[in-house]
Amino acid sequence: MKNRFLANILLTFIWVALTGSFAFANVVFGFFLSYFLLLVITRGSGRARYFRMVPKAISFFFFFLYELVKANLQVAWEMGTPKFYMTPGIVGVPLDIHSDNEITMLANLITLTPGTLSLDVSEDKKVLYVYSMYITNREDFVRGIKQGFEKRIKELYS
Structure with missing residues:
Protein backbone atom coordinates (compact mmCIF):
# COMPACT_ATOMS: atom_id res chain seq x y z
CA MET A 1 0.00 0.00 0.00
CA LYS A 2 2.86 2.40 0.77
CA ASN A 3 4.40 1.75 -2.64
CA ARG A 4 1.17 2.63 -4.43
CA PHE A 5 0.76 5.78 -2.38
CA LEU A 6 4.34 6.84 -3.11
CA ALA A 7 3.85 6.07 -6.82
CA ASN A 8 0.67 8.15 -6.75
CA ILE A 9 2.51 11.09 -5.17
CA LEU A 10 5.43 10.75 -7.60
CA LEU A 11 3.09 10.74 -10.60
CA THR A 12 1.31 13.77 -9.14
CA PHE A 13 4.61 15.67 -8.94
CA ILE A 14 5.44 14.62 -12.50
CA TRP A 15 2.05 15.96 -13.62
CA VAL A 16 2.64 19.26 -11.81
CA ALA A 17 6.12 19.57 -13.32
CA LEU A 18 4.86 18.83 -16.83
CA THR A 19 2.00 21.32 -16.64
CA GLY A 20 4.10 23.94 -14.85
CA SER A 21 1.18 24.96 -12.65
CA PHE A 22 1.37 24.62 -8.88
CA ALA A 23 -2.25 25.68 -8.38
CA PHE A 24 -4.15 23.63 -5.81
CA ALA A 25 -6.72 22.51 -8.37
CA ASN A 26 -3.97 21.26 -10.69
CA VAL A 27 -2.30 19.28 -7.89
CA VAL A 28 -5.62 17.70 -6.91
CA PHE A 29 -6.36 16.90 -10.55
CA GLY A 30 -2.89 15.37 -10.92
CA PHE A 31 -3.44 13.23 -7.82
CA PHE A 32 -6.74 11.87 -9.12
CA LEU A 33 -5.35 11.37 -12.61
CA SER A 34 -2.39 9.38 -11.28
CA TYR A 35 -4.74 7.46 -8.96
CA PHE A 36 -6.87 6.48 -11.97
CA LEU A 37 -3.79 5.52 -14.03
CA LEU A 38 -2.47 3.32 -11.22
CA LEU A 39 -5.89 1.73 -10.86
CA VAL A 40 -6.02 0.90 -14.58
CA ILE A 41 -2.42 -0.32 -14.74
CA THR A 42 -2.70 -2.63 -11.71
CA ARG A 43 -6.19 -3.96 -12.45
CA GLY A 44 -6.39 -7.67 -11.75
CA SER A 45 -3.25 -7.82 -9.61
CA GLY A 46 -5.32 -8.71 -6.55
CA ARG A 47 -3.88 -5.95 -4.33
CA ALA A 48 -6.64 -3.39 -4.33
CA ARG A 49 -6.51 -2.21 -0.69
CA TYR A 50 -4.99 1.16 -1.61
CA PHE A 51 -7.71 1.77 -4.18
CA ARG A 52 -10.41 1.09 -1.60
CA MET A 53 -8.67 3.18 1.05
CA VAL A 54 -8.31 6.48 -0.84
CA PRO A 55 -12.06 7.04 -1.43
CA LYS A 56 -12.77 6.09 2.21
CA ALA A 57 -10.13 8.55 3.44
CA ILE A 58 -11.52 11.36 1.26
CA SER A 59 -15.06 10.62 2.45
CA PHE A 60 -13.84 10.57 6.05
CA PHE A 61 -12.12 13.94 5.61
CA PHE A 62 -15.27 15.60 4.29
CA PHE A 63 -17.40 14.02 7.03
CA PHE A 64 -15.04 15.39 9.69
CA LEU A 65 -15.03 18.80 8.01
CA TYR A 66 -18.86 18.82 8.06
CA GLU A 67 -18.95 17.85 11.76
CA LEU A 68 -16.32 20.47 12.57
CA VAL A 69 -18.23 23.29 10.86
CA LYS A 70 -21.51 22.17 12.44
CA ALA A 71 -20.01 22.11 15.95
CA ASN A 72 -18.31 25.49 15.44
CA LEU A 73 -21.61 27.06 14.41
CA GLN A 74 -23.40 25.53 17.39
CA VAL A 75 -20.81 26.80 19.86
CA ALA A 76 -20.69 30.24 18.18
CA TRP A 77 -24.49 30.48 18.40
CA GLU A 78 -24.31 29.56 22.08
CA MET A 79 -21.74 32.25 22.78
CA GLY A 80 -23.60 34.88 20.76
CA THR A 81 -27.00 34.49 22.38
CA PRO A 82 -27.86 35.93 25.80
CA LYS A 83 -29.49 32.72 27.09
CA PHE A 84 -27.53 29.51 27.54
CA TYR A 85 -29.00 26.40 25.92
CA MET A 86 -26.25 24.10 27.14
CA THR A 87 -27.01 20.81 28.80
CA PRO A 88 -23.48 19.65 29.66
CA GLY A 89 -22.67 16.17 30.82
CA ILE A 90 -20.29 13.25 30.75
CA VAL A 91 -21.29 10.11 28.87
CA GLY A 92 -19.66 6.69 28.68
CA VAL A 93 -19.61 5.63 25.02
CA PRO A 94 -19.28 1.85 24.58
CA LEU A 95 -16.63 1.06 21.98
CA ASP A 96 -16.77 -1.44 19.14
CA ILE A 97 -13.21 -0.58 18.10
CA HIS A 98 -10.38 -2.21 20.02
CA THR A 111 -11.61 16.43 21.20
CA LEU A 112 -10.97 18.40 18.00
CA THR A 113 -14.69 19.00 17.59
CA PRO A 114 -15.74 22.12 19.56
CA GLY A 115 -18.07 21.46 22.47
CA THR A 116 -16.80 17.93 23.14
CA LEU A 117 -13.81 16.52 24.97
CA SER A 118 -12.55 12.96 25.39
CA LEU A 119 -11.77 12.42 29.04
CA ASP A 120 -10.66 8.84 29.57
CA VAL A 121 -10.78 5.26 28.30
CA SER A 122 -11.71 2.42 30.64
CA GLU A 123 -9.01 -0.07 31.63
CA ASP A 124 -10.53 -2.78 29.43
CA LYS A 125 -10.79 -0.35 26.45
CA LYS A 126 -14.52 -0.90 26.13
CA VAL A 127 -15.78 2.56 27.18
CA LEU A 128 -14.69 6.06 26.18
CA TYR A 129 -15.79 8.82 28.53
CA VAL A 130 -16.77 12.00 26.70
CA TYR A 131 -17.77 15.43 27.98
CA SER A 132 -20.17 17.41 25.80
CA MET A 133 -21.79 20.82 26.10
CA TYR A 134 -25.00 19.50 24.54
CA ILE A 135 -26.44 16.24 25.83
CA THR A 136 -30.20 16.34 25.58
CA ASN A 137 -30.54 12.59 25.14
CA ARG A 138 -27.80 10.15 26.11
CA GLU A 139 -28.83 7.49 23.57
CA ASP A 140 -28.87 10.00 20.70
CA PHE A 141 -25.44 11.30 21.69
CA VAL A 142 -23.95 7.79 21.84
CA ARG A 143 -25.65 6.84 18.55
CA GLY A 144 -24.25 9.96 16.91
CA ILE A 145 -20.68 9.04 17.87
CA LYS A 146 -21.07 5.36 17.01
CA GLN A 147 -22.75 5.93 13.63
CA GLY A 148 -20.53 8.88 12.83
CA PHE A 149 -16.88 8.84 13.81
CA GLU A 150 -16.61 5.26 15.08
CA LYS A 151 -18.29 3.71 12.03
CA ARG A 152 -16.03 5.63 9.64
CA ILE A 153 -12.89 4.79 11.64
CA LYS A 154 -13.81 1.10 11.45
CA GLU A 155 -14.21 1.46 7.67
CA LEU A 156 -10.83 3.16 7.37
CA TYR A 157 -9.00 0.49 9.33
CA SER A 158 -10.76 -2.49 7.70
Missing part, protein backbone atom coordinates in the same frame (compact mmCIF):
# COMPACT_ATOMS: atom_id res chain seq x y z
CA SER A 99 -6.94 -1.23 18.74
CA ASP A 100 -5.02 1.59 20.37
CA ASN A 101 -4.72 3.44 17.04
CA GLU A 102 -8.47 3.39 16.42
CA ILE A 103 -9.32 4.48 19.97
CA THR A 104 -6.73 7.26 19.85
CA MET A 105 -8.06 8.50 16.52
CA LEU A 106 -11.64 8.51 17.84
CA ALA A 107 -10.64 10.33 21.03
CA ASN A 108 -8.67 12.94 19.07
CA LEU A 109 -11.49 13.56 16.59
CA ILE A 110 -13.97 14.03 19.42
